[in-house]
Amino acid sequence: MEDYLSIYLPRDKHDFERVYNLPTLSPSIVNSIIPKLVEWLQDINWPIATEIAEFLLKHPEETIPHIKEVLADLARIALTPTEGEKLEEVNETAQEILKMIDNV
Incomplete structure (x- = not known):
């Protein structure tokens, strides 16, 4: 993944600010960061995991x-x-x- 995309990803499991900004991103950026967002689902107990899952459900394809x-x-x-x-x-x-x- 390109380094410039890391500014759109959560920095830690409490980074709700970046998670709440996900819907504002362009489709091309969203498509590029989906693999990294999926990684945040590995522990659904992490505070941001549920919000990321809900975001990903809006982008099933x-x-x-x-x-x-x-x-x-x-x-x-x-x-x-x-x-x-x-x-x-x-x-x-x-x-x-x-x-x-x-x-x-």
Whole structure:
């Protein structure tokens, strides 16, 4: 990602100012920062995560490919984990998440 785009992204998990400015950005800037915004969803307990999720829901066509990437990585971790992922039991968590998705 271009460095100049970082001025549009939250600086930390409490940066509501930048999150509230997201709707004012041009479509080209929004499209460019969506991958980084998706990263803020990794912990929905972060204060800004819900607002970012609500923003991304308004841009489904641009967001879905990035969500698919996350799900593909989750499947890889569940099916073919690295030794480190096995040691940390990340693969088990990934398997549980995929089971929950299948039950939805």
